[in-house]
Amino acid sequence: MIPSFSHTSTTLLDVELVLRLARRFVNLDEAVRSGAALIKVAKLVDCYLAEAAIDSNLTLSEFFALASVPPSHARAMDDGLYRAIDTYLKAHPGVSKQDRYRLCKLIDSRKLSPEASLHAAQNERLPVRAVVQVLFSEQNKLNKQILDFSGSFSGMLSPNMGLDTPARCLSKREVNMQQMEIKRLKEDVLRLQSHCMALEGQIEKLMEKKKGFLIWKKFGIPTLRGNKNEEIEREANVGIGLKTPLQMRTRLVKAKNPNKWRKSLS
Known part of the structure; x- marks a missing residue:
């Protein structure tokens, strides 16, 4: 240091x-x-x-x-x-x-x-990818341990056990402990699988949201905020170009009597 x-x-x-x-x-x-x-x-x-x-x-x-x-x-x-x-x-x-x-x-x-x-x-x-990688690695470790325990347990109960090299018989307490360990490992595997499925679901939801946003943006579909801004802009632009009182009066008469205005034009 x-x-x-x-x-x-x-x-x-x-x-x-x-x-x-x-x-x-x-x-x-x-x-x-x-x-x-x-x-x-x-x-x-x-x-x-x-x-x-x-x-x-x-x-x-x-x-x-x-x-x-x-x-x-x-x-x-x-x-x-x-x-x-x-x-x-x-x-x-x-x-x-x-x-x-x-x-x-x-x-x-x-x-x-x-x-x-x-x-x-x-x-x-x-990051999510690192967490998923850790979960998959731990799941592989548990699966390997379960296979090792299952293999040793099945070998112990094999009918050709007497033909093989004689080994020490496990006591009932040791057999129960192995069965409990296998059960605990299976529960851990199921829990890790549920974690992985939950993380994959979250990733899929994020990808769907991102995909939907890109589709809306690609086809130029306006959002609610865009519609509101356009409406405000149209309201703000009312009256632009009416520079003289005569033009403003003509605009008002046209708005009140549209039919008469059309007849006068014809």
């Missing part, structure tokens, strides 16, 4: 120095930087970003550059990176939707813990 002593820097911490150090380490030879050291540096970078993200003067380019330095395989879990991104979005509410999605693309939703996935699914600061 080295403070910035440069007059040109606007951040409280010297982010440029940490960025140079991280890039220097990543560019070292494979023999010098072992896998364990690279994982420690990636974790250190995520913790540093979570602290530096509080600074309102930290730009998006600086945050993105430092978060992109560690390779994807250096992070066993992306919970630290998600925490840093969420902190940055909280401290910088003016970030556009495109930039929010660009930041969320740094996160691998498959590497999020169940707690982080649950928080991301309820996080209003994340």
